[in-house]
Amino acid sequence: MAGSNEINANEAKKVVPLHTWILISNFKLAYNMLRRPDGTFNRELAEFLDRKVLANTVPVDGVYSFDVVDRATSLLNRIYRCAPRESESGRQLGAGIIELEKPLSSTEIVPVIIFFHGGSFTHSSANSAIYDTFCRRLAGLVHGVVVSVNYRRSPEHRFPSAYEDGWETLKWVHSRSWLLSGKDSKVHVYLAGDSSGGNIAHHVAHRAAVSGVEVLGNILLHPLFGGEERTESERKLDGKYFVKLQDRDWYWRAFLPEGETRDHPACNIFGPRGSSLEGLNFPKSLVVVAGLDLVQDWQLSYVEGLQRSGQDVKLLFLKKATIGFYFLPNNEHFYTLMEEMKNFIKSGVC
């Protein structure tokens, strides 16, 4: 038991830099303590341990942020924007003045990415340090706006709470006059997410396609999918690179309605209970798969499913990457990802 943990620790150490190993292992350690065998979750300790960051209207590396709360639902979004290259109306941003009257641009297209943070539907928040850092990078990368959704988490709020929060945010984003851009004066929306956030992005995009709400593209970073069947990658990689299959199972049990199986359509997109995407105006997708992620078989069959449905999907397969490679800029996968995301958004913008 302890022995196999040691071996696995050494495996993981060979493929990631020390910083990444410490970061992800620390999360793993903490998360193990928070999940209880009876399916409940130690939320207070989770909030105590989570490292959070304040928003800041003073630009840091050209990006500033502020939070918006919908009083009726208590849903919070953190908005990241690039500081204007020239100061507008002679006033320097940083005096806490937020531009909410004018559109982002009346000539250029400025992408607005709605981002759903990961955490297996259970952990983290929009203001968690790891996600705040990532969103800042993303905003700066695409010279656009990132809206990070602080969706309701399981087990306190199960399916479909997170999807509903995502949907509400999509509608909210589309209705903001200060997010308009381009000569066609509309909000140019993309959806993105890592892990459970990727799963949420898919479902929100699906609903958008069915309802005729425009989404220009989806970026799914090792999205969380699954099913009852055990796949080869799950068997081979169980416990090897930070993640155990039984932990994945716990999170699905915490998210899905009680008594449900992993073939629930929230989890198993193209499985026996999934619905077809054929003929739908589904956004083009960039799906990033980490080669050392035990969920990869499900992610790859998601890609195939999209292709079979005639949808536009690009697969970025990073063979030697583990989960969470994008939290720190200390590995080649990080830079590859940044480049791919930039091109994906840019190609939609031109």
Place this chain on the structure above:
Amino acid sequence: MNPNHPQKHIITYSTPSPGAATSSVTGGDVTEKGKNMWDEEDAGVDELLAMLGYKVKSADMVDVAQKIEHLEGVLGNDDELSQIASDSVHYNPSDLNSWLESMICELNPSPEPPMIDDSFMNATLPDSELQAIAGNAIYPPLKKLKPNCSSSSSASASASSTYNPNPNNLNQNQVVLVDSQENGIRLVHTLMACAEAVQQENFQLAESLVKQAGMLAVSQAGAMRKVATCFVEALARRIYRLSPPTPQDPPAFSDLLQMHFYETCPYLKFAHFTANQAILEAFAGKKKVHVIDFGMKQGMQWPALMQALALRPGGPPTFRLTGIGPPSGDNTDHLQEVGWKLAQLAETVHVKFEFRGFIAGSLADLEPAMFDLRTDEVLAVNSVFELHQLLARPGAIEKVLSAVKEMKPELLTVVEQEANHNGLNFLERFTESLHYYSTLFDSLESSGTGSGGLDGGGILPVTNQDKFMSEVYLGKQICNVVACEGTDRVERHETLTQWKIRLDSAGFEAVHLGSNAFKQASMLLALFAGGDGYRVEEDNGCLMLGWHTRPLITTSAWKIR
């Protein structure tokens, strides 16, 4: 560090006077590389992890990795141990090395002591709103750190400075907007423009802008309208040089306002609760205890402490309370009245109690010799929203902290507003306070009238009067921050980071509040917070209560280094 970054200089109001310790005065001036106190403490901290909220010395990286590996081995497949780890008290998770170390010590296999009986925890006494949530404060976890472990908590206390992953936190502006405020954005811009005009001493422009702002304000609704009205009034007072800039209220009235604020929202309850938790822990096992309260007011903090002491196993200690208050101006000794009520309570809960009141115009007038400090007593000094007022007079804070040190307390508890309203630059101060009070008013808005706390529990609902008086209470603070200067401006709030620098240089070090206090504070919020959105956060061993993502008040605990 980007040299083009606008910098905020955190320089205290006072200049070092001859003979004063060259201690606290200039703090955190980040343009002076290497002279920054932070640089010393943060030297060798790994930058990559720092960005993500963790403070690990580069030299400790391998050690930290080994500890994680060790713990993985111990906890990996052991649900029971995981549960124990989960239930134990955690401190300062940013300091990874210490956090891991304390877990390792905690989990070293040893015969498990019996679990604590918590049936007492829900005992209530009549006429008291606050349940005595005694918990681990009185009944510390029976698992102690093994003697051969490094004293991790004290090590971590000195190792961790007030740390913030945002490298620019000295120049930071946190905004939480509530949906409808998009309409109010023009109003905000006008207020800012007015403040800018005031700063530039362009009073003609300022006058016209303040009138505009006034008109825009009345067209708003809810919290936006109220907070904007306060700022408009404050600006007007400054522009038209009304004298005195803010009306002087008799202390009885200020106390009354604060009481309504106490009823309306959880901030003060949180402050008292968390401070009491720390005090209880410091008093563990002691037979004679003494608390000096720097701002006695109506003594709202003390019934709960007294009840908690009453419920201690082995019986309560002798509890002495010294309360300090300002002169009342009408010859009534209201301190004695408060003391008398507390004495009556003490009798009903069978606690030997002694009260003494001190009237002082300023805390700086107090000398340790006045307090009849007894050597067989353990002392805690408690300050809720008092220390920032001392920043209005040169040398005052240093004098007071020095006096506290001389008294040799076991603990100094400090509760302060989490904001920098003491910058030299008026516009910055204005901006900061606008955002701070907007968030505060927004949170009040969600403490609906008549809904108060949750169902059951006999909690009194929030009345319209409570809410209104709370708004008046906050409005006065706003007026003081915006319209006053010099010794009149007493609402000189500073952030935890800033207080840490002061307290560090005065010879204090942080006593970390742990996950147990955090958890209980969260539970308290669930009971008492009228609205959704209140959040407790841990920041380097201190606890903050905020609304959504914005911390608004901070409780910290200190001991002499």
